[in-house]
Amino acid sequence: xxxxxxxxxxxxxxxxxxxxxxxxxxxxxxxxxxxxxxxxxxxxxxxxxxxxxxxxxxxxxxxxxxxxxxxxxxxxxxxxxxxxxxxxxxxxxxxxxxxxxxxxxxxxxxxxxxxxxxxxxxxxxxxxxxxxxxxxxxxxxxxxxxxxxxxxxxxxxxxxxxxxxxxxxxxxxxxxxxxxxxxxxxxxxxxxxxxxxxxxxxxxxxxxxxxxxxxxxxxxxxxxxxxxxxxxxxxxxxxxxxxxxxxxxxxxxxxxxxxxxxxxxxxxxxxxxxxxxxxxxxxxxxxxxxxxxxxxxxxxxxxxxxxxxxxxxxxxxxxxxxxxxxxxxxxxxxxxxxxxxx
Amino acid sequence: xxxxxxxxxxxxxxxxxxxxxxxxxxxxxxxxxxxxxxxxxxxxxxxxxxxxxxxxxxxxxxxxxxxxxxxxxxxxxxxxxxxxxxxxxxxxxxxxxxxxxxxxxxxxxxxxxxxxxxxxxxxxxxxxxxxxxxxxxxxxxxxxxxxxxxxxxxxxxxxxxxxxxxxxxxxxxxxxxxxxxxxxxxxxxxxxxxxxxxxxxxxxxxxxxxxxxxxxxxxxxxxxxxxxxxxxxxxxxxxxxxxxxxxxxxxxxxxxxxxxxxxxxxxxxxxxxxxxxxxxxxxxxxxxxxxxxxxxxxxxxxxxxxxxxxx
Amino acid sequence: xxxxxxxxxxxxxxxxxxxxxxxxxxxxxxxxxxxxxxxxxxxxxxxxxxxxxxxxxxxxxxxxxxxxxxxxxxxxxxxxxxxxxxxxxxxxxxxxxxxxxxxxxxxxxxxxxxxxxxxxxxxxxxxxxxxxxxxxxxxxxxxxxxxxxxxxxxxxxxxxxxxxxxxxxxxxxxxxxxxxxxxxxxxxxxxxxxxxxxxxxxxxxxxxxxxxxxxxxxxxxxxxxxxxxxxxxxxxxxxxxxxxxxxxxxxxxxxxxxxxxxxxxxxxxxxxxxxxxxxxxxxxx
Numbered sequence: 001x002x003x004x005x006x007x008x009x010x011x012x013x014x015x016x017x018x019x020x021x022x023x024x025x026x027x028x029x030x031x032x033x034x035x036x037x038x039x040x041x042x043x044x045x046x047x048x049x050x051x052x053x054x055x056x057x058x059x060x061x062x063x064x065x066x067x068x069x070x071x072x073x074x075x076x077x078x079x080x081x082x083x084x085x086x087x088x089x090x091x092x093x094x095x096x097x098x099x100x101x102x103x104x105x106x107x108x109x110x111x112x113x114x115x116x117x118x119x120x121x122x123x124x125x126x127x128x129x130x131x132x133x134x135x136x137x138x139x140x141x142x143x144x145x146x147x148x149x150x151x152x153x154x155x156x157x158x159x160x161x162x163x164x165x166x167x168x169x170x171x172x173x174x175x176x177x178x179x180x181x182x183x184x185x186x187x188x189x190x191x192x193x194x195x196x197x198x199x200x201x202x203x204x205x206x207x208x209x210x211x212x213x214x215x216x217x218x219x220x221x222x223x224x225x226x227x228x229x230x231x232x233x234x235x236x237x238x239x240x241x242x243x244x245x246x247x248x249x250x251x252x253x254x255x256x257x258x259x260x261x262x263x264x265x266x267x268x269x270x271x272x273x274x275x276x277x278x279x280x281x282x283x284x285x286x287x288x289x290x291x292x293x294x295x296x297x298x299x300x301x302x303x304x305x306x307x308x309x310x311x312x313x314x315x316x317x318x319x320x321x322x323x324x325x326x327x328x329x330x331x332x333x334x335x336x337x338x339x340x341x342x
Numbered sequence: 343x344x345x346x347x348x349x350x351x352x353x354x355x356x357x358x359x360x361x362x363x364x365x366x367x368x369x370x371x372x373x374x375x376x377x378x379x380x381x382x383x384x385x386x387x388x389x390x391x392x393x394x395x396x397x398x399x400x401x402x403x404x405x406x407x408x409x410x411x412x413x414x415x416x417x418x419x420x421x422x423x424x425x426x427x428x429x430x431x432x433x434x435x436x437x438x439x440x441x442x443x444x445x446x447x448x449x450x451x452x453x454x455x456x457x458x459x460x461x462x463x464x465x466x467x468x469x470x471x472x473x474x475x476x477x478x479x480x481x482x483x484x485x486x487x488x489x490x491x492x493x494x495x496x497x498x499x500x501x502x503x504x505x506x507x508x509x510x511x512x513x514x515x516x517x518x519x520x521x522x523x524x525x526x527x528x529x530x531x532x533x534x535x536x537x538x539x540x541x542x543x544x545x546x547x548x549x550x551x552x553x554x555x556x557x558x559x560x561x562x563x564x565x566x567x568x569x570x571x572x573x574x575x576x577x578x579x580x581x582x583x584x585x586x587x588x589x590x591x592x593x594x595x596x597x598x599x600x601x602x603x604x605x606x607x608x609x610x611x612x613x614x615x616x617x618x619x620x621x622x623x624x625x626x627x628x629x630x631x632x633x634x635x636x637x638x639x640x641x642x643x644x645x646x647x648x649x650x651x652x653x
Numbered sequence: 654x655x656x657x658x659x660x661x662x663x664x665x666x667x668x669x670x671x672x673x674x675x676x677x678x679x680x681x682x683x684x685x686x687x688x689x690x691x692x693x694x695x696x697x698x699x700x701x702x703x704x705x706x707x708x709x710x711x712x713x714x715x716x717x718x719x720x721x722x723x724x725x726x727x728x729x730x731x732x733x734x735x736x737x738x739x740x741x742x743x744x745x746x747x748x749x750x751x752x753x754x755x756x757x758x759x760x761x762x763x764x765x766x767x768x769x770x771x772x773x774x775x776x777x778x779x780x781x782x783x784x785x786x787x788x789x790x791x792x793x794x795x796x797x798x799x800x801x802x803x804x805x806x807x808x809x810x811x812x813x814x815x816x817x818x819x820x821x822x823x824x825x826x827x828x829x830x831x832x833x834x835x836x837x838x839x840x841x842x843x844x845x846x847x848x849x850x851x852x853x854x855x856x857x858x859x860x861x862x863x864x865x866x867x868x869x870x871x872x873x874x875x876x877x878x879x880x881x882x883x884x885x886x887x888x889x890x891x892x893x894x895x896x897x898x899x900x901x902x903x904x905x906x907x908x909x910x911x912x913x914x915x916x917x918x919x920x921x922x923x924x925x926x927x928x929x930x931x932x933x934x935x936x937x938x
Contacts, residue, residue, distance in 0.1 A: 007757060007775050037559030052593035057559045060590075088747035180607060181574035184520030188555075193523060196558065218767065224754075225761050229745035234710045236814075237734025237762035282748040285769070312560035313549050314523065 008283050016280055020293035024070065027297040031066035031304050032058070036311045067202055069194045069303040069317070070296035072262050073272075075209045077295020079254040080269020081287055082216055085223035086247045087142075090274055091156055091332060093325075094255040095266030098163025099137045103252075103259035105167050106133025108186055112177060131256030137163050138252055167264070192265035192318020194303045205261060212253050213292060219243055220284035227282065265299070265318045267325020272298050274332065377483035378437035378460070384423040387466035387614030388440045389414060391476055394492050394615060395485045402434045405441070426450045432457055438482070440464055468552075469535040472613050473497075492615065499618030500539055503625050506632055507541025513628050515542035516566035516596070519553055519611070521573045521587065524561060528554045532613040532620075540624035541632075542568065562591060568628050569596040572607040580604045581641040603627050603636070606643040657722025660685050661736075661818050661850040662707060666716035669702060676702050678874045680716070684818075684850045684867075689840060691861045691882065692854040694871030695895055700854035701742060703871070704820045707852065708739040720818060734762035738816035740824045744807045746795045752806050753791040756781055759813030781812035784839055786832075800827040808836060812843075819843060821853035825860070833857070837864045862886050862910040870894050886910050898923065 033041070037057040043050050050058065076094065083092040083099070094100045106129035115125035141159045167190060178186065197205065222243045225233040230240050258265070272295045273287065280286055299317065302324070306315040377397070383389045384405030392398050393411055403420035418434065421427035424446040431439060436459050441447070443463040451461040464478065465471030473493050480489020515537045517527035527533035528549030537544045545564040546556050569588055580586045585602045588594070596602050605627075610620050623640055625633035657663070662684040669677040677699045684690045692700045705711045706718055712726040720728065721736055738759070746755070756778040757770050764770065770778075782788045785805045795803065804827045811819060819840070825833040841864060843849040855861055861868055861882060868885045870878040872894040878885045888901040891912065898920045900913040915923065 007753065007770050010769050013769075035559050036557035037563040053562055053565070056591060056593065057562055061558050061562065088745070090748070179574060179576040179579075181520060181576070181579075184525060184573065185522060188520075188523055188525075196522065220767065221761060221764065224750075225758055227746065227748045227750060228755075228758065229741075229747070231705070231710050232741065232745055234730065235708055235734060235737075235739050235741070236758060237731035239730045277748070281754070282750055283754060285767070307557060307559075310550070312546070312557050312564075314555050314557045316523075316555075 008281075008286060013286050013289065016286055017289050017293065020290055020297070024293050024297045024300070027300040027304075028066055028070060031069070031300045032062055034304060035062050035307055036314070037061075061196070064197055064199060064202055065194055065303070066300055068197050068205070068262075069299045071202070071206055071209055072194065072258050072265065073268055073299025073302075074292035074296035075213070075254045075258050076265060076268040077272040077291040077298070078213055078216060078269075078288060079251050079258070080295075081273045081284070081291045082223075082247055082251040082254070083138075083269070084273060085226055085284060086244060086251065087156075088227060088229070089156065090277070091270065091329070093267060093270035093329075094134075094251075094258075095164070095264060095268075095325075096160045096270060096329065097138075097141060097156055098160040099134045099141070099252065099255050100259050100264050100266070101160070101163030101167040102137025102140075103130040103134035103256045104190060104264050105163075105170060106130045106136075106256070107189070107260050107263075108167075108170055109133075111182065111186060127257055127260035130260040131252055134252035134255040134259070135248065138248055142248075164264075188316060189263035191316040192263045192321070193316040194299070194306075195262055197261070205257070208257055209254070212250050212257075213288075216247070216250050216254075217288055219246065220288050223284040224282075263318065265321055267321050267329065268295050268299055268302075270332075271321075271325050271328050274328075375484055377485075380435050380437050382420050382431055382434070382436045382439045383414075384420075384426065384439065384441035385464070385466055386411075387472070387612065388464055388475065388479070390614050390616070391479050391492075392440075392483075395479060395483055395488055397483050397485070403431065403436060423447065426454070428453050428457070431459055438462055440479075442466065466614055467532070468530065469532040469613065469617065472532070472615070472617055476615070496615065496618050500621050503618070503621040504539050507625065507629060510541050510629065510632065512541055512543045513567040513601075514545050514564060514595075515628055516545050516561060516564075516569045517610075518569065518571040518573050519607075521571070524556050524558060525553060525573075526556045526561075528552050528556075532617065533610065536610075536617070536621050536624045537628070539621050540628050542624070542628040562594070565595055567595040567599065568601040568603075569594075570603050570605060570610070570624075570627055572605050572609070572611055575607050575643065577643075579606075581606070582638070583636070601627070601630075603641070605641050608644040609640060609642075657719065658686070661721050662852060663719040663722075664703075664707070664717070667703075667706065667718055668715045669699075669706060669711065669713070671702070675874055677706075677714075680876060682869055682876070682879070684852050686817075686850050687844050687848045688866045689844050689851045689853065689864055691865035691868040692852065692871060693856075693858065693861055693868055693886075693894075694877075698871040699874055700871055701822050704739060704822050704852065704854060707818075708737055708820050709733045731762050734814070736816060737818045737820065738811040738814035739820040740804075740807050740811045740822060742822040742826070744803065746803070749794045749796045751791070752782070752787065752793050752795060752798070753778060755795055755806055756810045756813050759810040759815075762814065777815065778809075778813045781809040784812060785809040786835060801829065801832060804828060805832065805836070808839075812839075817849060819849050819851045819853075821851065821855075823854055823856065825855070825857070833860065840864070858886065858891065858912040859910075862904075862912065863907070883910070886912070 035057065039054045039058055042048060043054070080093045083094060083097060084090050107126050110126045110129035222233065222238045225236045225238045226243070228236070234240050273291050276287060276290050276294050280290055302320045303317045306317040306320045309315055379400060380402045381400050382403035383392065383401055386407045389398065389401065389411055392401065398411065398414060401414050401417060404414055404417045406419060406422045418430065420430045420434070423442050424444040426439065426441065426447055428450050431454060438460045439454060440462050442465065454461050462482070464475040466475050476489050476493050480486045517533050517537065519525045519527065526546040527544060528546045528551050531552035534544045534547060545561070545566050546554070549556060571586070571588070581604050583600065583603055585597045586604055588597055588602045591597060609623060613620070622633065623636065626636040626640070660683050664680055664682040667677060667680040668675065680703065692703065694700055702711065706714050707720065707725065709725045709728060709730070718725045720733065725733065757774060760770050760774040760777065779788065782791055785808055787802065787805050787809060790798065790802060795806065798806065804824065808824055825836050828836065837860060840851055844851050865882045867880065868882045869876050870885060870890055877894050878890050888899065891899055891901065898915045900915055902911040904911040
């Protein structure tokens, strides 16, 4: 285990961030290099030229998809870190918690009301409803599931199960009211997949995620203090009420945005922050940027697997992340659960 | 959770096609010479076959399906194919329930058998399944000759389509069930077979299930020469011969050669005795130069007249 | 009224209700600069609540609680945390920070925005660790430490906060006798050398007698007695407030009070030896 040696410095944050950025660049490179279709990369050399099909596969299918996977993975990992800091429990992932389930309920309701379609350019309605659903779920979790001020593992599992199964149960209802294409979209939406976005949509998504992430980053030292409990943080001068309110809103925004665009992609916010904490420590000044880059790398790779495993078929990426994250979650619950406030 | 959801996807697809299975049930000894008197049907394809066999008037209860054939549309509903209403079936004095194989309905089917209601699981979702079902229904109603005639007529019509494209270069066809992500016809589906009969080759034939998601990259790389998109069944959906959303990929031969079709799923997605008609329509879409242009009505949702025959 | 400079903690007419139940009633208390004041009383007498109110984490009180002359509930959190540090009875550590990182969190109120701790901050943290005898634990993850070690980490963090007022809630409950003494020696040094005002709740009456300048005896939600530890800590007050029999004597070395709990058997022994003489004196010798 690489344990941090002395204090955290800006230099150290910069170095780790650059290393992880290099890792992400590597993953993106891999994501672009491989895919279901074949691209002859030697034609990229001077003198060569891509065929129309290669051009389309590379620039209109693969690249935007890899970028979308990166943005979503980063956002989901940051959402995980934020919820874990707020609820002071490393198992608090947006999907496990049921916040994503709440968001998906909101998103599906917006779809059914005919207020828009999935995707950023489908209008603001789906993201807005997903945000509202996420926030409602989070407030409910906070109000009913905390015992003695701290969220227990059992209540996390319970609320998560309730929200996620409710989201799944919606399908039965949807079957009777939705059109075929709506049904199709919703079924795949709830399985979690990296959407095909245009560059303009990607730019909007990136802008929104970056703004929210930066807002979250302003509270990174408060999150450190929160690890000492709400009272402990107050004693160090943190305005806990304000930090909680902002974090609720920002975390729900991130989750709502991801769910509105990509549906239920689970466990990114669980696996990535945990692995990173083992290597770089829990300090949020480093963990937050690292989680964004690590989450981006993770989802780019998971999506690459989803694209490559069953060519010409394709797996929803949510299936891949669940295949990795489910056992990981059980392992954490079994080995580390006792340390974290049962 | 994932398991649940995966199951629901299966249901969703099953809902699209209305079934999957095979009919291994041995023909029951008819309780009269003329077969069962009171029957329930859970799928429209079965009702169509019963109509041709002249026993549609034996139907006393119907599953949850569209308003066709019209003559039985007003009958009492007896639940969906995956959730039959056991009580109602018993109260209606049903002798036989014609349904499709369904894991979800298996316990109900066992209960029905105990209550002396025979359950016959037909497979009307595949090409061979349709012919097997016709034969089985003919045997059950002691109308073997009639069933044979129907099957023979259908085979002749299908062979006729096949004959017309004999020796003609096959065109690569993409059959779209759902978009974003692309969900397409794969091997084992009646669509795969119909494409073959109508002189095409299904670019999704190396998938691993009758209906499956297909990578967009693979679709582009395989250069479909005809795209048949039945992804939406809404009344105001795009219909007719035009590129629509596929126009983005202007280098595809299907787009270049104006062979992208937007069709209501009811025309092609649910098989039955209309297989020959479907093969002809498929021929018009893949080889309009041989079969002629599709009619405007070929793109729209099927409508049935009072007699129950498709318009 | 004494000036806020000499008396950093001034509490008057303080009452506090929690879920409709009165936890503190009519509390009047002050702690002078450079003084160590003890809060004593049975479980549930409101000691922790009183400390939390002064630390500003329970703003819903009635009456007046002034820290450095300013009402606690009107303080900005960050500003209050630069003046007041508190060692909680049951500290929480949800994530596996290193000991040094935890102690550096004591610098949180002194840092602005997204800043990183400077070399000077690390020096302060190291000094605090050294003072508490846990410098060697600096790089250890907090989850690997024993309860006693954690308690010293929390104390070191409070030191790193460089407070003018130090509130301690059972700071030594997990410590062995040597470390208890070390901690309270540090507390005395803080008070006497740096003029820190210390208010501490303890259960150990001998520690109280040894270290505290003044004590407040809390009983039944209010103050039962207060004054210098020599006058307040006597047989009558202690047995009344704690509702148990004690052996109270004078420490032959220091001349301060010596308090020993009596088991049921010892109490019977006491009753037998007393009965024939019926001297009724409370100061057994």
